């Protein structure tokens with residue numbers, strides 16, 4: 033039981049009787065996915081497994097095991113281990129898949145924190161920060177903000193004041209992997225023993241350097257970016273879960289060029305935009321879109337300057353993006369349904385013809 037305990041099994045299973053009914057010797061946690069190979073940590077050490085049964089043909093890709101998942105496995109022999117089931121997840125962080133495709137991409141599961149990493153050179157961007165926060169909160173996960181490369185700035189308050197404009201209750205940490213500043217605070221207050229966190233952010237913000245600083249050695253490779261261009265190629269190509277010396281788990285992800293919103297139509301908008309929600313209670317119409325209605329309390333607050341333009345603009349932009357995603361997903365489902373009906377009709381006709 034000890035090794036599973038190390039990777040957070042006790043906190044995962046403590047409130048879940050279904051999960052507890054599994055045999056601990058057949059349980060593992062996914063620490064890395066490389067193509068068809070799933071790397072697991074188990075009570076008997078690390079294993080490389082493949083998928084079996086319905087998981088191979090899982091219709092929705094999100095049903096297949098992801099980094100952070102607890103899974104049930106079956107060992108045929110030393111080199112043949114198969115994953116038979118994914119245990120119910122406590123949560124999952126996903127984004128809209130990059131590019132035109134309108135589907136979800138799961139980044140990690142069973143998380144205590146999703147940490148937005150931005151660097152204090154040229155990466156800091158308030159709108160992008162809020163986009164990450166909205167998606168994370170929409171996924172029901174607690175966010176935190178880590179601002180890296182703090183050796184490159186002198187005025188931390190300037191950044192804190194900017195973040196304060198978003199009026200969100202989210203912890204902010206400053207750190208430098210180069211000087212070591214802020215690393216002990218991260219270990220004490222964020223990466224707590226037994227907890228699982230995922231790091232998300234653009235490429236080159238220093239995620240891998242941060243993980244290295246926390247690991248105190250050089251397991252994760254980092255890439256030198258030339259000062260003249262400030263451009264470099266990606267170094268992190270896989271999502272891996274690593275165990276820190278203090279017993280916290282951290283999932284590093286490849287740098288993301290875009291972090292598209294992909295929340296479902298039942299996601300709680302009010303929770304994602306608490307400031308807007310508070311004003312919206314006084315709108316004349318309960319289905320107010322806060323864009324042009326008479327008696328809109330949100331617009332009134334915005335026009336009087338009481339509601340910060342940053343919050344209102346982000347709200348409108350992110351809501352529209354979310355609605356576009358929902359519409360596209362709905363259209364895709366309709367198409368699939370129509371296709372399914374067509375296939376069934378053809379089968380019926382074939383049967384009828386055979387009977388003749």
Ligand SMILES: Nc1nc2c(ncn2[C@@H]2O[C@H](COP(=O)(O)OP(=O)(O)OP(=O)(O)O)[C@@H](O)[C@H]2O)c(=O)[nH]1
Pocket residue numbers: 180181182183184207208209210211234235236237238239240241242253254255256257265266267268269285286287288
């Ligand atoms: N000045 C300064 N530079 C840093 C710090 N941390 C990282 N860097 C530099 O920033 C660059 C990118 O760091 P990485 O750790 O590779 O960034 P990453 O976020 O993992 O990037 P991807 O792997 O592409 O996602 C490297 O050149 C690092 O040397 C820091 O605390 N201070």
Ligand SMILES: [Zn+2]
Pocket residue numbers: 312315316320321322323325327328329330331
């Ligand atoms: Zn309104």
